[in-house]
Amino acid sequence: MKIRLGSHPSNLSLFILRHRGVIEPAARDRGWQLEWFDYTQGARSGEWLADEQVDVVGTGSTPPISAQATGLDVAYLASSPPRNNNCALLTLQSNAISSLRAKRLTGMPGSFTDHFLARLLQKQNLRRTDVTLLDLQGQDAMTALLNGDIDGWLAIDPWLTRALQIKDVVARSAVGDEIINRSLFWTRAAWQQRYPEVAAWIVKQLRVNDAWIEQHPVGAAQILADKLNPAILPDEWLKTIRGRPWGLTPASDALLAEQQQQADDLFAVDWVYDVLQQENHWAKAHPLEAGKIWASQMGQQGSTLAALLGRVNTVPITPVDDAAITHIGHIANWYQQQGLIASHPDIRQHVVTLTP
Structure with missing residues (x-):
């Protein structure tokens, strides 16, 4: 049997596992062939699942909802603990942005920052179309914020920690104050139903891998520094790893309730329509x-x-x-x-x- 796991830079658990080289021989011991499918945008995970390029993916909480909105029958396998401090809305000290209306923001479209922003918009009785959302990441987002080209940045670690070291940059809202932010591991429902033993084994391997990361943060940070953006130093990755909880729990009714709440939040600010428009634009192209x-x-x-x-x-x-x-x-x-x-x-x- 062939198992295809997805790896992208935004899911550190799978990315580190992909480069440790330990799961492939464990699969061979069971008579399975494990392959990796590498891609850069976690938001496109549902697309690769639907096209059967990959069997299991790991993302934030928004991509599976977007995938379901476009017709994919999703099955949740496991989730991480809540990560309350790895993202915040940043502005310059001089820009209080008491209202988000007509503001220019940047985040990681298609990721959990969509839900974060949706909750902020809900609190101000605003819609998705009341703000301009750009897709700037890393140093590009930092530069845009410092130059005043954007009003706010939904920054994610390790860039969040780096940005907050700048005197004029302040956090206006932390992700954990607004939403439950987890990493989710998910697949096609038909695949999970056909291979329940394999799905359970993958969850076990991910749990063991998370324990290794927690026990070997320096080694995990070095993998990220070697394989990802060279602008982020090993010590910055180390702070990111030590600053978040690790471990996995199987999917539960409570998790499904959280996902339903997120879908309701996105729907309330018309984000569902925006997702459909984005997917339709890709389909036309x-x-x-x-x-x-x-x-x-x-x-x-x-x-x-x-x-x-x-x-x-x-x-x-x-x-x-x-x-x-x-x-x-x-x-x-x-x-x-x-x-x-x-x-x-x-x-x-x-x-x-x-x-x-």
Whole structure:
């Protein structure tokens, strides 16, 4: 059997495990072949899962919700303890930003900083469209903040710790004051149901790896310093590792309730619509790749169907208006006439408003 684990720089547990070289021989002892799928953007994890490029991924709490919003049947395997101090909204001392309205912010779109910002917006009765959210990371975000090109930065360690050493930079809100911030490990529901023993084994290996990181922080920090951005020094990675709790717990009803709360928070500020627009923009730019994902979800393979699905389904996403409701009603009439449905549904009753 082949197992494919995903690794990207934003999930330190999997990234360190990927470069320790210890899980591959453990898999071989069981007669399994373990491969790594390396990528740079954790926000795209759901895309790689749906395309069956990878079997298990680790991210913050937002990517699985985004994946579910686009139709992927997600299964949660495990989570880390809450990490309350690894992210904060930073501003210059001179910029109090008492209101976020019309402010220019940067974070890591598609990550847990989306939920963090959504809660901040909710508290001020604002929507996602009331702010401009940029995708600047690391030194680019630091420079933009110091130059006044942005009003705020949802900074994540180790950059958070470095930024707070600058006299004029202050933290206005810590992530732990607003949301429960965990790392999550997840997969396709169908894969988990088919290979429960493998899924449990992976969770065990991740737990053992987290224990190694906690017991060997210097060695773990050196792996990160060697493999990631050379601008971050080993001592800075060491502070990051020592500053967060390690360990894993299996997925539970409590975790699912947390995820539901996050989905509700994102929905409340119209972030769901924003996610759908982003995914649709990608699908329009990559119709064949999008078609392959749709075809695989239908249990079909082959480029012919994928190309057809990509061509006919990559159309603009717009809110449902009266004309759309009428059109859907005509389709429902035909379904009823053909005996496919027993009665005509109340289309308007099931329309949800995702935009202001």
